[in-house]
Amino acid sequence: MSLSSDEYKKMGEAAVPKTKCFRNLSGAFLIGGTICLIGQFVLNFYLDAGLSTPNASAACSMTLIAFSAVLTGFGVYDKIAKFGGGGTLVPITGFANAVVSPAMEFKSEGFVLGLGVKIFTIAGPVIVYGVLASVAYGIIYWILKIM
Amino acid sequence: MAHKIGKQTLIIDGVVGIRSSAAVGSKKEGEGPLGKDFDIINDDSRFGEKTWEKAESKMQELACWKALKKAEAEMKDVDFIFAGDLLNQCIASAFSARGSKVPYIGLYGACSTFAEAVGLSAVFADSAAKNCLAVASSHFCSAERQYRFPLEYGGQRPPSAQWTATAAGAALVSKEEGFPFVKAVTFGTVEDFGINDQNNMGAAMAPAAAETLSQFFKDTYTDPEDYDLIVTGDLGFVGANLMKELMGRKGFPLGENYSDCGLMLYDREKQQVESGASGCGCSASVLSGHVIPMLRDGMLKSVLALSTGALMSPTSVQQGETIPGVAHLVCFSSEKGGIF
Amino acid sequence: MEYLKAFIVGGIICAIGQVFIDKTKLTPARILVGFVVSGVILSALGFYEPLVEFAGAGATVPLSGFGHSLAKGVRAAVADKGFLGAFTGGLSATAGGITAAIVFGFIIAVFFKPKDK
Numbered sequence: 104m105s106l107s108s109d110e111y112k113k114m115g116e117a118a119v120p121k122t123k124c125f126r127n128l129s130g131a132f133l134i135g136g137t138i139c140l141i142g143q144f145v146l147n148f149y150l151d152a153g154l155s156t157p158n159a160s161a162a163c164s165m166t167l168i169a170f171s172a173v174l175t176g177f178g179v180y181d182k183i184a185k186f187g188g189g190g191t192l193v194p195i196t197g198f199a200n201a202v203v204s205p206a207m208e209f210k211s212e213g214f215v216l217g218l219g220v221k222i223f224t225i226a227g228p229v230i231v232y233g234v235l236a237s238v239a240y241g242i243i244y245w246i247l248k249i250m
Numbered sequence: 251m252a253h254k255i256g257k258q259t260l261i262i263d264g265v266v267g268i269r270s271s272a273a274v275g276s277k278k279e280g281e282g283p284l285g286k287d288f289d290i291i292n293d294d295s296r297f298g299e300k301t302w303e304k305a306e307s308k309m310q311e312l313a314c315w316k317a318l319k320k321a322e323a324e325m326k327d328v329d330f331i332f333a334g335d336l337l338n339q340c341i342a343s344a345f346s347a348r349g350s351k352v353p354y355i356g357l358y359g360a361c362s363t364f365a366e367a368v369g370l371s372a373v374f375a376d377s378a379a380k381n382c383l384a385v386a387s388s389h390f391c392s393a394e395r396q397y398r399f400p401l402e403y404g405g406q407r408p409p410s411a412q413w414t415a416t417a418a419g420a421a422l423v424s425k426e427e428g429f430p431f432v433k434a435v436t437f438g439t440v441e442d443f444g445i446n447d448q449n450n451m452g453a454a455m456a457p458a459a460a461e462t463l464s465q466f467f468k469d470t471y472t473d474p475e476d477y478d479l480i481v482t483g484d485l486g487f488v489g490a491n492l493m494k495e496l497m498g499r500k501g502f503p504l505g506e507n508y509s510d511c512g513l514m515l516y517d518r519e520k521q522q523v524e525s526g527a528s529g530c531g532c533s534a535s536v537l538s539g540h541v542i543p544m545l546r547d548g549m550l551k552s553v554l555a556l557s558t559g560a561l562m563s564p565t566s567v568q569q570g571e572t573i574p575g576v577a578h579l580v581c582f583s584s585e586k587g588g589i590f
Numbered sequence: 591m592e593y594l595k596a597f598i599v600g601g602i603i604c605a606i607g608q609v610f611i612d613k614t615k616l617t618p619a620r621i622l623v624g625f626v627v628s629g630v631i632l633s634a635l636g637f638y639e640p641l642v643e644f645a646g647a648g649a650t651v652p653l654s655g656f657g658h659s660l661a662k663g664v665r666a667a668v669a670d671k672g673f674l675g676a677f678t679g680g681l682s683a684t685a686g687g688i689t690a691a692i693v694f695g696f697i698i699a700v701f702f703k704p705k706d707k
Contacts, residue, residue: 135604184404
């Protein structure tokens with residue numbers, strides 16, 4: 104038998120059961136939508152309390168992050184994520200889960216070398232490339248402004 | 251003394267048997283279809299230890315202790331320990347062996363480790379050694395944190411993903427003692443068909459399993475129908491289907507007597523393990539707790555057991571390397587005399 | 591109505607993330623990076639602000655909203671401080687979120703252990 108690796112790759116892909124796309128999409132939509140809905144409640148709460156829009160928005164993010172951190176601590180967030188998928192990954196709560204879960208996991212290697220080093224093991228790239236993109240945009244914006 | 255026939259099969263000439271074997275698992279394994287076959291099930295997967303790595307060592311210790319107890323032997327009767335696991339630098343095995351004062355041969359064959367350990371033990375027992383202890387383990391939690399994500403990280407597992415078994419298996423392989431007998435061993439070649447999806451290990455390992463198994467048939471001039479059971483280590487649903495297809499193409503179609511430990515350990519419908527079980531502990535516990543006892547009880551007469559390993563590391567995957575596989579085969583039989 | 595808009599727009603953005611999970615082999619970290627960078631770019635091109643005005647939290651809670659905050663912060667800082675603002679604006683605007691994640695991550699890690707699954 105001489106099977107090329109391209110041929111085998113096709114066989115390998117064909118052998119994988121199909122993902123339940125509709126179920127996953129509706130799960131992501133429902134869970135993601137619900138998290139944003141909760142976000143809107145929190146945002147309105149801070150706006151009603153008299154915070155300015157930027158401050159209310161920041162406070163809303165922080166509240167959702169705290170909420171997600173607690174759910175992660177109690178081992179609930181990953182259970183929601185089994186159903187939610189993109190709905191739990193994409194919101195800011197998913198970012199918080201990506202920070203809190205390695206902090207918990209790698210505490211066993213110490214507070215500095217474990218928790219301290221690994222806390223951004225998943226979410227680090229988000230900050231790195233978000234900041235790089237924002238700086239690139241800032242420089243372009245500055246050049247356009249002085250021209 | 252073992253001798254080589256054909257390209258890569260070692261025939262065990264003397265009488266080498268499995269004196270005893272033991273399987274250790276945790277809650278999920280206990281709830282699976284083979285739950286009653288485990289010698290020790292501890293619902294606390296930390297096994298009373300502080301870290302997952304220590305828990306895995308503990309499982310190996312328990313498996314060795316139980317296997318020796320069943321054989322009414324002691325650690326000082328053992329000549330060599332062949333042990334391996336999935337952790338970096340094989341710490342689970344080394345740490346569990348550090349109290350034993352028995353020469354320790356650490357192995358890394360990814361999930362193929364158990365057959366590798368039993369095979370080497372048999373070859374040793376066929377020459378200078380009297381008793382060899384073959385051990386392998388894996389732990390879902392220690393594997394996740396090393397290879398994938400923190401436990402509390404929320405992610406979805408694709409349908410081709412497999413669930414690392416929290417289990418350990420140990421077998422005491424002895425010269426002129428024990429039952430069933432080890433008749434032949436085929437150590438496999440490293441095969442790579444370009445699969446680079448970390449979530450599809452079954453597909454990465456199937457070509458290696460097919461290569462080792464077909465080479466064994468060629469070396470021994472036997473066929474799949476000559477055996478009561480042919481069982482692969484942890485190909486899972488995806489890999490087992492590919493295995494059947496590959497073996498068909500190689501001219502050794504597999505029939506009803508083919509199964510996979512990764513499909514036996516958990517209930518795929520109820521236990522949310524997607525494609526099935528994986529990890530060194532999967533084939534180690536299923537062979538030690540289920541298959542070898544069936545041979546001992548006479549329900550099976552001859553078995554080909556292959557453990558299958560995906561030889562990747564997080565580094566190699568991140569560097570874009572493909573995932574090579576390897577598979578080692580052990581032929582068990584209830585016949586004392588030569589069968590080849 | 592405001593709540594319905596937040597729910598639907600937020601849901602759709604997350605569903606886009608799900609398509610990336612199911613249809614590509616991208617790891618979660620890559621998908622998140624994609625969302626943040628897209629947020630910066632969409633905001634720079636002036637598309638994201640109208641979405642935030644329309645959907646509120648539905649647009650700010652997904653990580654693309656984090657990218658939007660970075661870009662908005664940079665825009666304001668460059669207007670205020672010139673070139674220096676390109677370096678200070680982004681993180682200043684998102685400092686609350688990042689700090690909260692570190693603080694709560696630490697506190698939770700001190701008090702909780704990961705559970706077996």
